[in-house]
Amino acid sequence: MEAALTLKAVMIVMVVAHGGAVPITAPRSEAEVSKAQDYLSRFFSDVGVSAPKTVWRSSLDSYEDTLKKMQEFFGLEATGQLDSNSLEVMNRPRCGFTDVLRYSHFAGGPKWDKTVITYRVTEYTPDLTQREVDATLAKALKLYSDVTPLDFKQIDSGTADIMIKFSSRDHGDFSPFDGPQGVLAHAFSPGQGLGGDTHFDEDEVWTLSAQGSNLFLVAAHEFGHAMGLSHSKLQTALMFPTYQYVNTDGYTLPEDDVQGVQALYGVRSTTDQVTAEPKPDPLPPLRPVPKPHDEPEPTSAPVPDRCDAGLTFDAVTTIQGNLYFFKDGYCWRKTSSWDGISMKPIQSVWAGISKVDAAYEYKRDNTVFFFKGDQYWGFTGNTALPGYPKHIRDLGFPSTIDGVDAAVHVSFISRTFFFAGNRFWSYNERRGKMDRGYPKFIHRDLPGIGFRVDAAFENRGYLYFSFGPSQTEYHYVRRRDIRSFLNNEWMDC
Template structure:
């Protein structure tokens, strides 16, 4: 039986008794999780002291606040549902907040030509697949720096790579399947720079379970001197995402180049940037309602609002729908079938909940009757209770009857004909509470389809509870 600080138990009682029912066994498991998580990743001391019985102060509360701030969660100091959700995600074993002695001095390799050695191989993959994954992971970093990496087959290398399990005598034992997947040490002599992968995981070269290339690319960032990033789009974010492209975000590039300088290429490589929800210049690729919520799409990310939370959820599209591409161009919900349809180029995908329906993607020509001159859809919405879906393409709109499964006669029409004042281009659109919300650039128009009048003009990100826009 574990003995936990009274404050932690009190915090859980407060959370569980206010809308998060759980069994006593589940509560104890969550208490165990929070205690160990804060000890491992946020330097919470476990010296057997009785933590003060206070709701709003004390070591546990402060460490929870620190963790919540790092991950962009609502800072409550309580282990609420969103906090527990993050704690249960697979992640890197390197602390987010380390001991002072481990971060002092910004360690780096003095030489730019480094060696690495794979000491042993996981049986989950062919040796050649492991070699390729590690080589590609190093290449991500060499592409943006003066660093080079050479594989050696014997002797001591700068970076030693191994697959181990449990307690492997580095004072950072692995925890079995899930949870802590791998860890690496900052540059230095001895164990410095080495990367360890938990052999209790199932390593793959696809995007099911734990992709070795994706995990290795992150860990080697630590081997080169990078700490964790608070940017959810960065490769150095502590929690792992296993779908989509493996690439360095601009945040990763800025970090590694601050240590080693830029690439020797005449044109410096750049990476994608993570959207900032309260950036007054924020624009969207697509927007749709989904079962009462509104989801906004930008590049490889979604932003989600929820009537029960003030915070905006920002994450990868692939977290919900691994099969969908990044850079979606249009989306709409057809509530009668509980379907959301996503468009990119001349293809579209239909989803229910988190499942892409069988047989997709399909083309927009055979499904909706578009002529071949239409190469992509700019925006779309399905009008509530009528079965009429509007598609916006350049300066025209098309109207599709969901029940007849055909385009309405007389279309396409100029956007200005059906929606006066909106302009000649629509980036995104959705319907909520009987009103249409049109987006173009950083502007949002609230439109009444009954009177055909614009009611308000606001910033595109006005849905995100930003203080200043």
């Protein structure tokens, strides 16, 4: 069996009567009735969510009886009429497993027949770092290992008991996701094959906060299903059907859920050792697989680890006040706001750009330029400018130069510096041509940064020059280096 979490917001329309608020019971639209029928068919019938969606085929009386059953479950007035309160509940964030069960466990009481449960993440989300995902999933599983004899062990290859992935739409289990703001995740009860597997909808925005979809809370709920728990009628329980954000600091498994999982596996001895911990660095490379239980084959370069002490950058630039770090087809976006650092494939942000050698922002035109080999592209936001790509010779480079290593627009002198080998050029954006007297040797005219540059950018009045895993903060007016540090110190590690 499978469970899923849905997310959608609605407005509750209320009227005042007899001194209190009551739901409006005006006739509902055809769309609202159809949606209610679909909801009741999916969550309050014997069809089950792992079966194909069926058309409601019961009589009006059966529909009303089922609606009453749903209203009773959620503590609403059981009128059998589709009022605004019932519609509001139907649209709350929730898990998709049916609510009408005889027990607090799945039918037949499936459970793991072992005490060490392995799990493996085959596809990560770019919304969070792999390190954050690993730590969050381990934290969610620890809720269960703290109160039962179960231990959880993450593995890097082969088939685990619980296979985990972030995917969108149809992802191979006959339960396709439905895009943003719909089903958040689903999990299967313990067993062979898909048993225990847990899938998260990549079309959602995954966070560790109250914004978007909180990965810890969603994962903890879905792992409850992967342990054999169904839903609880107690609203304070983790396994209550509807999703609601709560503060996750110091979160422990609510008592109702503790009783449910201990009924399956027993109580943990105080001498047992919990093994569900975040994986140590460096993180394993991501190797996507087409199906949860296929042996993975490497199909792409490893996803770079931003906390690697040997981290090098292909390019760095500011874009609309945020810093973007480029590496092996991916980019990290660093902001000063709550969401910190996020990672995405470059091509998912700027279509047609798969990897870059250099990048810079020209704020006056609100344009970002990307360089790869002997060509470059211009973008405004995420929109490619017409007429690109162009050859770098259009900028004034000689035919002997077949690419640039780094680029940075120095706003306080209104020049763009291009680096290639041990030399650099100065480009006048307004005149559209190279300045006379260039190229110059890097170590002579920019003393203190060495002989080569991999990436360069301006931030808060200083220039930053990166070569290999190290970086130099530079005061251009004084032509002196301020300090040196590792690239990964930008990465909040």
